[in-house]
Structure formats: C-alpha cells, structure tokens
Amino acid sequence: MALSVLLFAGNAMSQESPGPAPQVKLDLHEPPNPTIIRPSEDPKRTVNGLALTPPMGWNSWNKFGCNIDEQLVRGAADTMVSSGMRDAGYVYVVIDDCWQVDRDAQGVLVADPKKFPSGMKALSDYIHSKGLKFGIYSDAGSKTCGGRPGSQGHEYQDARTFAAWGVDYLKYDWCWTGVRKAEEAYALMADALRSTGRDIVFSICEWGKDQPWEWGPKIGNLWRTTADIRAAWSGRVRFRIGMVDIVDLNEPLYAHAGPGHWNDPDMLEIGNGGMTDAEERSHFSLWAIMAAPLMAGNDIANMDARVRDILLNRDVIAIDQDTLGIQGHRVRDDGDAEVWSKPLADGGRAVVLFNRGSQSVEIAAKWTELGYPAKMSAEVRDLWAHKSLGRKTGGFSATVPSHGVVMVRITP
Numbered sequence: 001m002a003l004s005v006l007l008f009a010g011n012a013m014s015q016e017s018p019g020p021a022p023q024v025k026l027d028l029h030e031p032p033n034p035t036i037i038r039p040s041e042d043p044k045r046t047v048n049g050l051a052l053t054p055p056m057g058w059n060s061w062n063k064f065g066c067n068i069d070e071q072l073v074r075g076a077a078d079t080m081v082s083s084g085m086r087d088a089g090y091v092y093v094v095i096d097d098c099w100q101v102d103r104d105a106q107g108v109l110v111a112d113p114k115k116f117p118s119g120m121k122a123l124s125d126y127i128h129s130k131g132l133k134f135g136i137y138s139d140a141g142s143k144t145c146g147g148r149p150g151s152q153g154h155e156y157q158d159a160r161t162f163a164a165w166g167v168d169y170l171k172y173d174w175c176w177t178g179v180r181k182a183e184e185a186y187a188l189m190a191d192a193l194r195s196t197g198r199d200i201v202f203s204i205c206e207w208g209k210d211q212p213w214e215w216g217p218k219i220g221n222l223w224r225t226t227a228d229i230r231a232a233w234s235g236r237v238r239f240r241i242g243m244v245d246i247v248d249l250n251e252p253l254y255a256h257a258g259p260g261h262w263n264d265p266d267m268l269e270i271g272n273g274g275m276t277d278a279e280e281r282s283h284f285s286l287w288a289i290m291a292a293p294l295m296a297g298n299d300i301a302n303m304d305a306r307v308r309d310i311l312l313n314r315d316v317i318a319i320d321q322d323t324l325g326i327q328g329h330r331v332r333d334d335g336d337a338e339v340w341s342k343p344l345a346d347g348g349r350a351v352v353l354f355n356r357g358s359q360s361v362e363i364a365a366k367w368t369e370l371g372y373p374a375k376m377s378a379e380v381r382d383l384w385a386h387k388s389l390g391r392k393t394g395g396f397s398a399t400v401p402s403h404g405v406v407m408v409r410i411t412p
C-alpha cells in the first residue's frame, strides 16, 4: 500500500485563499507535483557534492551537431585514452542533442536505433571500460533544441532511464520551455537525479537568461552564462557569439563560482577553425583562468599536434583545476591590454596578460595588482613557453602578440 502523508500547500495557495491552507494528499511514491512543492525554495537544498573542480571532457555538439552515431562516440572515447586526454583530466564523454528520436509506449526515451544500434547502455559500458565517464543531453521543455523529445513531464522517468544507462553527467537545455520558471524546472530535475541514488553531474544550460548564477549553486554543478559559442574571435551570428564576447559576459560573474558550482562560458572551439593559433591559446588560457569547464568540442580523433598541444597543456589545465576553485578575473583593463589574476591553493597566482589589439604590445603586471606586497620576490613560470622567466621583484612584464596571451604561474 502506498505510504501517504498530509502536507500543507503553503505559499502557493496563500494569495487566493486567506484562512487555513487546504490539506493536500501526497503519495510519496509519486514524483512531487511542482505546483505544490517548490523544490528550489527548500532552504536545506544543497548541490550533490560533485565536480569539486571544473568538469573536463569532450562533447559532440560544437563540431558534429546532429551528425552523431555510436562509432563517432566510441572513437572519441578511444582518442581520449590514446591521446593522453583522459590522463590529463578529460573524463566526460558527452553526447549532446539528437541521440533521441521518440518515447516508447511507456514513455521511456528511445535512442535513434539507426545511429545507436547497440543502445545507450552498451555505449555507456564501453565508455566506462576505458576509464571514462558517460554524459548525455536532455531539455527542460517539451522538445530539445534539435526538436527531439524533451524531459518536461518525464523528469523522474528520464532520470531513472539515465541512471539505468550508467549516465554520469547530464546537460539539460532550455528550449521549448514556454512559461516555465527556470529555477524550478532545474530544481525538479536535480531532485529527480538525486532520487536515483547515482552520482550525476548536473549541467544547467539555460544560457544565462534568468541569472542561473544566483540559484544554480544549490541546484547544479555548472550553468551556462551566455548564448552559444562560435569558432570565431568575436561577433554574433544569430544565437551564437564569439569567444571574446563570451569572455566579457562571463568575467564579471567570478564571485559566483566555487568548488562544485561553476560558471560555464560554453564548450571549447579549439581545433574547429575560425580562430588563429594565438586566439585559440587565448581561448584556452582565459577558460582556464576563469575556472571554466573544459569540454573539448572538436574532432579529437583527427586533431593535429598543434591542437593537441593546446588541449593537453598540463600547466594551463592545472590552473583550471586548482583546488582552491576561485574563478580568476580581470584586475586591470588598459583598453586592448589586460591583466587577469587567479589565486591558487599554494598561495601563488595564475596571471594572463591578454592583448586584444592588432599589434604586439608590452604588458606589465605589478604584484600589488595581484594582492601581493610590492617588495615580494617570486618565481615566474611561462605556461606556454614551459620555462622559468626567473625570480622577479615588484612585478613582471612580457611582450604579448596580437590577440594572444602570455600566461604565467607566480610562486612566492
């Protein structure tokens, strides 16, 4: 027999019906009704304890869009091992939109049988057998952005399906959501995921429309802060914006990030064309200093050594993954010349000198701008040249190429 309790409807009814709130019968075996329980407003709500450093992995969307199948995903998993990406920290293999085609008679999501003939559990097992983790995509609305079935009204059912498939990471999009309130929609899926008992990193993809940095930390592990990225230095094309446009939107939000809850300036476009080598290094350096999730978005199975060297720069990855979990930010803005700083767990600082201009320029950073005493002496290590610049007192300077960075680690 179902276990039932009586709850007071509380706030939801109070405007219309003064006097005693009506009693509502709730079956604990049923998913909560979001019109009665407002899960995001639970003062005891906490996130799941996962993603204490920004998640790293690969996602199919930026390069492949809807052109995905199990061979592609298996190949990506193979490359994550053979290229050294897994051992550098890239562990989530995330299938983005367009894997799903329908729901069956019981309402269970169905993967495209032509593109994923072995099924999602087999793919998940394969990914896990490589020492990697499996990520998947759904949407809080009736349909995904690609027009596939969304999870609205099926939150608990889909969470159970994902858990049964061994999903470790869910990216949850915001298309076709009508008048839904973002905070509640995401809290409902967070509860559904939690109810499965499986550890599933929850990636909120709401594009920053309803200030997810305000409510995201208690609901998910990362939240998109902007529209979609495109493989370009700057400029909007419909819903997609350039790399530095995203930087400027994500930077001011630094105070909202921390272990387990990160601002997500979208997936990497390194290796997808559209940016120069200097711009791609700037992209990677700025994502790392902003403690952003590092999701490779390129065709990793066919990447060349130049692209691999960017994605596998372990000195830069270490800045992103620093356990203190502080998102770095701009500490000086001289027009095209900028100084960025990120405090590190060992008392050091990551610093990016960033040149947005069209000519090389000398940029200087003073210790006092980084929160250090002026007279301090510190070791300065160049994280792209992979060499020490020596011990410096008071600050350091370097010549920075157009659209490029010099990124260093400072150790007092």
Ligand code: GLA
Pocket: 061, 096, 097, 144, 145, 146, 173, 205, 227, 228
């Ligand atoms: C939205 C998201 C993208 C991607 C697509 C898939 O645009 O922001 O990252 O997931 O949907 O359709």
